Amino acid sequence: MTNYTTEIKTSSFVPPSDSRQRVSQFLRNLQDQICQKLEAVDGEGTFQEDAWEREEGGGGRSRVMKAGKVFEQGGVGFSEVWGKDLPPSILVQRPEAAGHSFYAMGTSMVLHPRSPYIPTVHLNYRYFEAGPVWWFGGGVDLTPYYPFAEDAAHFHQTMKRACDQHHPEYYPTFKRWCDEYFYLKHRQETRGVGGIFFDYQDGRGTLYHGPNSNGQAAAYSNALGEIEPRNWEQLFAFVQDCGNSFLPAYLPIVERRQGMEYGDRQRQFQLYRRGRYVEFNLIYDRGTIFGLQTNGRTESILMSLPPMVRWEYSYQPEPNTPEAELYERFLKPQDWASWSPDVQ
Amino acid sequence: MTNYTTEIKTSSFVPPSDSRQRVSQFLRNLQDQICQKLEAVDGEGTFQEDAWEREEGGGGRSRVMKAGKVFEQGGVGFSEVWGKDLPPSILVQRPEAAGHSFYAMGTSMVLHPRSPYIPTVHLNYRYFEAGPVWWFGGGVDLTPYYPFAEDAAHFHQTMKRACDQHHPEYYPTFKRWCDEYFYLKHRQETRGVGGIFFDYQDGRGTLYHGPNSNGQAAAYSNALGEIEPRNWEQLFAFVQDCGNSFLPAYLPIVERRQGMEYGDRQRQFQLYRRGRYVEFNLIYDRGTIFGLQTNGRTESILMSLPPMVRWEYSYQPEPNTPEAELYERFLKPQDWASWSPDVQ
Numbered sequence: 001m002t003n004y005t006t007e008i009k010t011s012s013f014v015p016p017s018d019s020r021q022r023v024s025q026f027l028r029n030l031q032d033q034i035c036q037k038l039e040a041v042d043g044e045g046t047f048q049e050d051a052w053e054r055e056e057g058g059g060g061r062s063r064v065m066k067a068g069k070v071f072e073q074g075g076v077g078f079s080e081v082w083g084k085d086l087p088p089s090i091l092v093q094r095p096e097a098a099g100h101s102f103y104a105m106g107t108s109m110v111l112h113p114r115s116p117y118i119p120t121v122h123l124n125y126r127y128f129e130a131g132p133v134w135w136f137g138g139g140v141d142l143t144p145y146y147p148f149a150e151d152a153a154h155f156h157q158t159m160k161r162a163c164d165q166h167h168p169e170y171y172p173t174f175k176r177w178c179d180e181y182f183y184l185k186h187r188q189e190t191r192g193v194g195g196i197f198f199d200y201q202d203g204r205g206t207l208y209h210g211p212n213s214n215g216q217a218a219a220y221s222n223a224l225g226e227i228e229p230r231n232w233e234q235l236f237a238f239v240q241d242c243g244n245s246f247l248p249a250y251l252p253i254v255e256r257r258q259g260m261e262y263g264d265r266q267r268q269f270q271l272y273r274r275g276r277y278v279e280f281n282l283i284y285d286r287g288t289i290f291g292l293q294t295n296g297r298t299e300s301i302l303m304s305l306p307p308m309v310r311w312e313y314s315y316q317p318e319p320n321t322p323e324a325e326l327y328e329r330f331l332k333p334q335d336w337a338s339w340s341p342d343v344q
Numbered sequence: 345m346t347n348y349t350t351e352i353k354t355s356s357f358v359p360p361s362d363s364r365q366r367v368s369q370f371l372r373n374l375q376d377q378i379c380q381k382l383e384a385v386d387g388e389g390t391f392q393e394d395a396w397e398r399e400e401g402g403g404g405r406s407r408v409m410k411a412g413k414v415f416e417q418g419g420v421g422f423s424e425v426w427g428k429d430l431p432p433s434i435l436v437q438r439p440e441a442a443g444h445s446f447y448a449m450g451t452s453m454v455l456h457p458r459s460p461y462i463p464t465v466h467l468n469y470r471y472f473e474a475g476p477v478w479w480f481g482g483g484v485d486l487t488p489y490y491p492f493a494e495d496a497a498h499f500h501q502t503m504k505r506a507c508d509q510h511h512p513e514y515y516p517t518f519k520r521w522c523d524e525y526f527y528l529k530h531r532q533e534t535r536g537v538g539g540i541f542f543d544y545q546d547g548r549g550t551l552y553h554g555p556n557s558n559g560q561a562a563a564y565s566n567a568l569g570e571i572e573p574r575n576w577e578q579l580f581a582f583v584q585d586c587g588n589s590f591l592p593a594y595l596p597i598v599e600r601r602q603g604m605e606y607g608d609r610q611r612q613f614q615l616y617r618r619g620r621y622v623e624f625n626l627i628y629d630r631g632t633i634f635g636l637q638t639n640g641r642t643e644s645i646l647m648s649l650p651p652m653v654r655w656e657y658s659y660q661p662e663p664n665t666p667e668a669e670l671y672e673r674f675l676k677p678q679d680w681a682s683w684s685p686d687v688q
Contacts, residue, residue, distance in 0.1 A: 050658065062657075064657045064658070066656075066657065073657075075657065185636075186636045186642045186645075187642060271652075275649070278622060278626070278653075279626060279646075282622070282623060282626035282627050283626050283627075283636070292529075292530045292627070298530045298531060299657060299658050301530075302623075302655065303657045305619070305655040306655065307654065307655060307656065308615075308652070308653070308654050309622075309652070309653045309654070309655075310651060310652050310653070311646065311649040311650065311651060311653075312410075312651065313406075313408045313410065313417075313419065313643060313647045314394065314408070314643050
């Protein structure tokens, strides 16, 4: 990192001189806290760390739990990379970065629980600096296999509280963006029940920067908010609160579901639905594509893939089953934050 | 098909007036013959057919064998589609087709055998007409899980014989193109031992049209042949011989390997290696991307995916094992056609 030359030039939105150190420290701590707490919840599995370096600049630490009691596989990675040019997929959105060296870091996590009643969950927070521009991105989203409205509601309500402390437009905008981003166009399904997603947050007041390059359409995109400018400190505080909200958003769901018994039918459906996770990550995911385009560490990029997966030609759930309810209600955008047990 | 207006304008390379009917008949017959023979070889599994229509024009017939005795899953599809515009990924290679309606058909097959000793195999032959241009594409490639040089050699020698009957430059060019195309850049591995692959064959004498849009590099691409022009009939005869060579190239391998016993170690390695098939098809494959971009039938496009797959973070084969030999020798381009038992 010491060889990297700072080139931030925009005067009104300048990050502090120690921006990278502070974000890096936060993202490493987030990785540490999540791993510690997940090990405690699992009770058996432990994370094994691989530290790695990237030839073109930077490196990271990948931590994987294999064959835990609760988590069949979990990966939590931190990486910090720099180089000469950002890939074309990002320069389209940030043309000001063209011709400048870049600095990027992030913490990513995907958990694949053993029980089909515990949802898969994904988290990613990241920070970029490139010439005159910098931005934060990230989010968290939940992918249940079986439909429990209270789980989806708890997850969304927790993330909404974190967002609302910083700006009332954040949750509604980033919730919709999440539904749009984690969408499998070829299946016409959301990946799960969503959460929040944002990218290119540089304080300039435009919250929404989609749809992505795969052309997922957002009929509502024009209605999404423009807000007053935010400075670097305000954005960093927002991202910290989002990151710190993950454990309270997810762990109560794990605790609620881990004792429930399941059989082969639930297991087979889980393995089948995991195929959608693979399809999304390899066909659409911006983080995966960025990683592969920048010659990232393949094993770390693909540690999000499930340990065991099944495809079945032309599968359709039986009508009036929990599996059918997942498709009909949970794989379409819903206002989960407003859900309550009384008005389901 | 009757509503589609012919717009072939190039005078010296005009296809016959019944070009679509003839190619269509050949590709349907190829599907029929392959399915019949595979059912006979399997002895238990049968193909179930789904006929489907595409809203924008065209349709197909997808045939899937699930849970056969030899084939854990097999999909053989025929499709015939037409529409207003070819997707951008193809127009880059065929700018003459821009603004013209297109007609495309193909037969595709992927077989996932139960035994880890029998290779997965893929076949695809296709034909396009769009405004002033038409072309043939396709090929066949073999993906073994365990390293048997005689199987790779038999497969390549059979395809070389078919190619050599039509032009001495075909096999060397299309064998190299196959190695280049079925390459997982992020793993620095070929998908398997290859076979032949070609695209954009319109008789104009340029055999090689790569590397593809994913930037798989071909250091040898400049050395690949320019030949004298070929007419439509010559190309169609070549494609027919390639298609008809599939069964003699593959079935002797199945017969040789199907009696061999295997255990959990071999099965686990097979499931793991099938993950590479998924990665290739979803990240790189031109047919998959074309299908998804043209709003194709998702279940038919993705019936190439294996029925059961495993990912394992940071797996490495033990040195001096058959698994290690696969990586060291079989996942790198080799001159299999020249292999003989005496000089291995």
